[in-house]
Each structure stands twice: as C-alpha cells, then as structure tokens.
Amino acid sequence: MSDLSFRNWQSVQDEVLRRINSRLWKPGDLIPNEAELATEFGCARATVNRALQNLADSGLLDRRRKAGTRVTLHPIRKATLDIPVIRREIEGKGHTYLYSLISSQTVIPPQGIIGRMQLKPDDRLLHLVCVHMADGKPYVFENRWINPRVVPEVSGVRFIDQSPNEWLVENIPFSSGDITFSALSATKFESGILACKESEGLFVIDRSTWRGGEAITSVRLIFAPGYQMHTDI
Amino acid sequence: MSDLSFRNWQSVQDEVLRRINSRLWKPGDLIPNEAELATEFGCARATVNRALQNLADSGLLDRRRKAGTRVTLHPIRKATLDIPVIRREIEGKGHTYLYSLISSQTVIPPQGIIGRMQLKPDDRLLHLVCVHMADGKPYVFENRWINPRVVPEVSGVRFIDQSPNEWLVENIPFSSGDITFSALSATKFESGILACKESEGLFVIDRSTWRGGEAITSVRLIFAPGYQMHTDI
DNA sequence: GAGTGGTCTAGACCACTGT
DNA sequence: CAGTGGTCTAGACCACTCC
Numbered sequence: 001m002s003d004l005s006f007r008n009w010q011s012v013q014d015e016v017l018r019r020i021n022s023r024l025w026k027p028g029d030l031i032p033n034e035a036e037l038a039t040e041f042g043c044a045r046a047t048v049n050r051a052l053q054n055l056a057d058s059g060l061l062d063r064r065r066k067a068g069t070r071v072t073l074h075p076i077r078k079a080t081l082d083i084p085v086i087r088r089e090i091e092g093k094g095h096t097y098l099y100s101l102i103s104s105q106t107v108i109p110p111q112g113i114i115g116r117m118q119l120k121p122d123d124r125l126l127h128l129v130c131v132h133m134a135d136g137k138p139y140v141f142e143n144r145w146i147n148p149r150v151v152p153e154v155s156g157v158r159f160i161d162q163s164p165n166e167w168l169v170e171n172i173p174f175s176s177g178d179i180t181f182s183a184l185s186a187t188k189f190e191s192g193i194l195a196c197k198e199s200e201g202l203f204v205i206d207r208s209t210w211r212g213g214e215a216i217t218s219v220r221l222i223f224a225p226g227y228q229m230h231t232d233i
Numbered sequence: 234m235s236d237l238s239f240r241n242w243q244s245v246q247d248e249v250l251r252r253i254n255s256r257l258w259k260p261g262d263l264i265p266n267e268a269e270l271a272t273e274f275g276c277a278r279a280t281v282n283r284a285l286q287n288l289a290d291s292g293l294l295d296r297r298r299k300a301g302t303r304v305t306l307h308p309i310r311k312a313t314l315d316i317p318v319i320r321r322e323i324e325g326k327g328h329t330y331l332y333s334l335i336s337s338q339t340v341i342p343p344q345g346i347i348g349r350m351q352l353k354p355d356d357r358l359l360h361l362v363c364v365h366m367a368d369g370k371p372y373v374f375e376n377r378w379i380n381p382r383v384v385p386e387v388s389g390v391r392f393i394d395q396s397p398n399e400w401l402v403e404n405i406p407f408s409s410g411d412i413t414f415s416a417l418s419a420t421k422f423e424s425g426i427l428a429c430k431e432s433e434g435l436f437v438i439d440r441s442t443w444r445g446g447e448a449i450t451s452v453r454l455i456f457a458p459g460y461q462m463h464t465d466i
Numbered sequence: 467g468a469g470t471g472g473t474c475t476a477g478a479c480c481a482c483t484g485t
Numbered sequence: 486c487a488g489t490g491g492t493c494t495a496g497a498c499c500a501c502t503c504c
Contacts, residue, residue, distance in 0.1 A: 074402075080311050178464070203414070232412075298488085474496105
C-alpha cells in the first residue's frame, strides 16, 4: 500500500488529512494507534505523534489515552487573530500614525469596571481617554482603566507622546487576559470623536489583562466605521 | 545556579517565561542556544526545543537558524477563536434552536461575490437566505452563496430542516478559508429580519472557504444586537 | 490490569543563513 | 564555512483511563 515516502511529520500530517477529507476515515471513526501508523508509514512513533498532535490542536482529531484517536465528530474550527499594537497596525497599512490624549484622571471607576476587574470597592483607577488616528482621520477611540496598585510604574508616565496601549504592551507583561468583540451604535459622544454619523454601527473590542489574580487594565476600543479585522483559517 | 527541577518542557517554558517577564532577558536580547540551556536545565535538547518552539508559536520568541533565538521586540499577541456550528453555539448557551429558510435560488451572483470567490463570469451559484433563532428570537441572519460546480452534492439538499451552515460543516471538508469581522448599521431589510431598530449597530462575519484553488462557499452572517464573541488569551 | 497517548533521552543528520 | 535551530530515531518510562 504505502511506500517509503512518509519520512517527516508534515507528510504524515498531509496523508492523515487526505484520509479524513476523502472520508476514508469518517467523523467519529477510531483511527489506528501511533505504533501501527508508524509501522505503516515507515517512520518513528514520535514522528506520527507530532503530526497527530498538531491535528488535534487544530481540532480535527480527538485523542485520549487508552481510548485512542478519533476523527472529531463536530469539528470546531479555530481561527487565530493577531493583536498588534495599534500604532503598528496603522503604520503597517501604510498610513501616518497620530495619537491624541483627550483626558487623564484618577477616579473611582463605575460599577461595570469594578465588576469586570474584580476591584476592591475603594480602588481608584487611572482613567485615560484618547484617540488613535490614521492619516489624520480618527481610527480608534481608546477608553482605558489602569490599576496603579498593580502597576505602580504608571504613576511616572504622562501618556502625551505614547499611548497607554503601546506603553502597556512594551512595559507591563501579563499572564492572561480576555477579549470580547461586539458592535454598538454610535452615541452622540462617540460620533463626535470618531467623526461619524450618530447611531452608526461601530466595531468594538473589550479587553482585560491580568497578572496573577489581579487585573492590570481594562480597555474598550471603539473603531471608526469601515474597520475590519481579518484572518485566515 | 539551577537545580535538577526542569525535567519537562512545561517547566522549561515556565522558567523561560519568568526570565522574559522579569526582564532578565529583555525584548531584543539573544538568549543562550538550545544546547546551553539543555545543559543548564539538566534536560535533553529536544525538551528545550519543544518549550522554545511553543513560545515562538505564541509570538514571544523569534527563532532563526544560525541567528539564534531572541525575545520578540514588539510581540504580537495571538488570540484563538472557536468557530462552532451556529446550532451548537445556541444550544450550548442553553437556548432552543430554530432555523428558518427564507429563500433559495440559483442565480448569477453580484460582482462582489464573483470577485471574492474568483468565479468564472458565467458561474451560477446557489443563493440561500435564512435565519437562525434562539428561544424564538432572531439570532443571526445567514446570507450564503454556494458553488454547485465545486460542490455537486448540494443539488440534492433542500435546506429545509438543516441550515447550509451545518450541512457544509458536516459534509464538505475544506482546505483553507478566510474570515473578516466588522460592524454595520442595520438597513430596513436587516432590521426587519432581526427584529431590531433600523440603523442599529450589528456584528458581522464574512467567511469564504476553499478547496484547492476553488471557492466552495461564501457567507455573510449578521448577528442580532447584543451579540458578543469572546475568547481568552 | 492493560492499552493508549504523552513525554524524555541521547545521538544523529540536515537545512538554513549570517559572516 | 560554521553555528544554529529543525527534525528524526529507537528506546524507554510514565499517566491516564477504559474495561
């Protein structure tokens, strides 16, 4: 059946993919174990392992010790999004980047932020409001909260020349975070800042980042009309 | 310096992460090569390789043969999104799923679709318009184009009981695809279908999938107000 | 208890690329 | 050309989990 042509993990992966896509191995089917495949393909078990593990990571195979490897019944496709610094995103598109700080103050945050960042009731946060512009036109509105108790370094920064987005990425490592994507209708306030019509549909990213058990920062990014986030799968 | 405690690739990765986050190794720095780290950690080079490769995949390290491994200067965080079948997404939230086909016809598609799917000028596509509902309320509007030349199986399907979304995922494997996320303002048409106010901001996903060099299908999903897409990083 | 995947090892060769 | 990461191998042991 097979010749000696499966000498590396990529070709093994391609062959397994071929068998899945051709429905030789159907969704739900148990496939041969690693040792058998290694024999069939004429390579080491570790090579087969690498290929199958990669396919399991992308959601096409389900693997469990003792139970073996099965073709995923209802595959959940995974897309990977790049989350660049806003300045680099804009410059990467060939536009001129400009940043403008609108306001900066230390205040007791609203309930929504307290909940999302799991703050103590009397925590005061640095609240920054600013706009990133591409070729002079508003690109995204950044509404950010930073916890100075967790990030004391922030007290020495003015955020005049550098946006909080960029400063945080370059200076404050984080251990985990969560992102929510949604859409909203521009209020009068947002339409003013982003130079768009009131009630226009806008793309929104809410993101919080954590270090250990404490929230570092939480931000809402509201993008100007026409913004698109793209990826390949 | 180090004891014998780095016996597996995860602990090696943790230690490397610690050195990056503590700024012992700063962005741009060249770190020791695999052989040196293996000696220091008291493990095999393959174990170090696995750890560093994983970190490079998540964008924290830059690795090049001969040039060595550096801490990424401007890390691009990557988020992984799960893209489930709509029915499962709704049922997974504990809602009752309902699907309704609005129209189905084979027509010459508009220019935008011809371009996006790189069709021949006289290709006719199956055009399906339908709505997915959660607990009886509109959840997402599916506007789909399928190329019957690439997917002849589609001719036997009525899409009365099963949505094109679900049928395609379960029956038509694809080799690649692209996704675009954006926001738009509801037109009168969309506000009618999704039972929302006209001009309300709506979350939109455009997705095309390909097999070999040919486009299988292209779809625009317009979600009802309030929809959120969430992930952890 | 036994079968499966998960991982580690020591060694080897190769592929790429900076100098 | 030489140094680095990328990968393969054969063998081993372990961890999990189904029966």
